Amino acid sequence: MEKRCYLLLAVLFFFFLSPVETRPSSGLDINLTPSTIGQGEVALLSIQKLGEAKPKVIWMGEKITLLSDNKNEIWTGFIGVDLTTKPGRYKLKINLTNNNNPHSITVSVLSRDYGIRRLTLPKEMVELDTNTLKRVLEESRRMKELFISSDEYPLWMGRWISPVQGTVVSPFGCRCIINDMERSPHSGIDLKAAEGAPVKATNRGIVALVENHFFSGLGIVIDHGGGIQSMYFHLSKDFVKVGQLVEKDTIIGLAGSSGRVTGPHLHFGIRLNGGRIDPIKLIEISGVLER
Ligand SMILES: [Zn+2]
CATH class of the missing domain: 2.70.70.10 (Glucose Permease (Domain IIA))
Incomplete structure (x- = not known):
């Protein structure tokens, strides 16, 4: 019984406390740090991908600009949320060039009280x-x-x-x-x-x-x-x-x-x-x- 409890805790930890990281079959490796964004805050998006093509990222209807490392393997950009954006869950869409089937992750926008x-x-x-x-x-x-x-x-x-x-x-x-x-x-x-x-x-x-x-x-x-x-x-x-x-x-x-x-x-x-x-x-x- 106890063992099961530990296992459950470990699974919960993996899903809720680790940063958002996914390895879909498309060869994309996506990291968002931190994994949730408060109103008026920003997170760093990092995409590691195989192949030359630049990924396309759409967040709240806007295209996100990405910078690449020298080898065009790791792409980074900032995902921001305006001060008055309604808290909730929003989709971050990531697409490979010429791919009509975008990968998407859900990002929680949290309420912030700035006083x-x-x-x-x-x-x-x-x-x-x-x-x-x-x-x-x-x-x-x-x-x-x-x-x-x-x-x-x-x-x-x-x-x-x-x-x-x-x-x-x-x-x-x-x-x-x-x-x-x-x-x-x-x-x-x-x-x-x-x-x-x-x-x-x-x-x-x-x-x-x-x-x-x-x-x-x-x-x-x-x-x-x-x-x-x-x-x-x-x-x-x-x-x-x-x-x-x-x-x-x-x-x-x-x-x-x-x-x-x-x-x-x-x-x-x-x-x-x-x-x-x-x-x-x-x-x-x-x-x-x-x-
Ligand atoms: Zn001022």
Whole structure:
């Protein structure tokens, strides 16, 4: 009887605690780490496959960009979930080129409680006049356009790094209540950074935007290709131009307190296929990749 119990426990452990790993007959070997994804989080997909053809991966209706190793044997990419994606079970479809019978695995998206942040700001920063409201809407439209027009070709390589040394002073995802009114949740992290502290590119990419916006102040957006962008807001100075290719670690500007802020810091955000992702998770998850 006891033996049976142990056997059952071992089977349960294998099915529920080990990362998702499958070896279908197609010669694919799929790994997702971690095997479940929380709202606003990201997982690393690794596909080991025999043969030259590049696998095609579809997640929540979007094509996932994969990078290969030198031998075209191991393909890696990031699977992300927006902050407000409904928790549940979603299919990750993986297909070999010219194969009409995709392999699919089910991935659980878990609910995350990011807490609440209450802020009190001067009235003129919250209650916008008609002209300012017009400006804010136009800036928001321009920003959203960038997230759908990412270059298909991936420019990023290896690990993702923090743009400044500072600790997180305001975490990702918290519901923002300004002067008792609920606003959009925090779509990035606020990192401690003194006025004038150098800000580095989190990875390789092309500068997609350098603009002064009402809320985000002087901001830079880098398109890393393959549907991934990074954002750096409230800067005091920029050193890059739109269209410029920047390497990981390049100083792109200086931290500051431009836009709607209560003091100097760096707002750092990541979008993955348009979804708002916790940058800390991307940095952690990509730690297993080469520098
Ligand atoms: Zn922020």
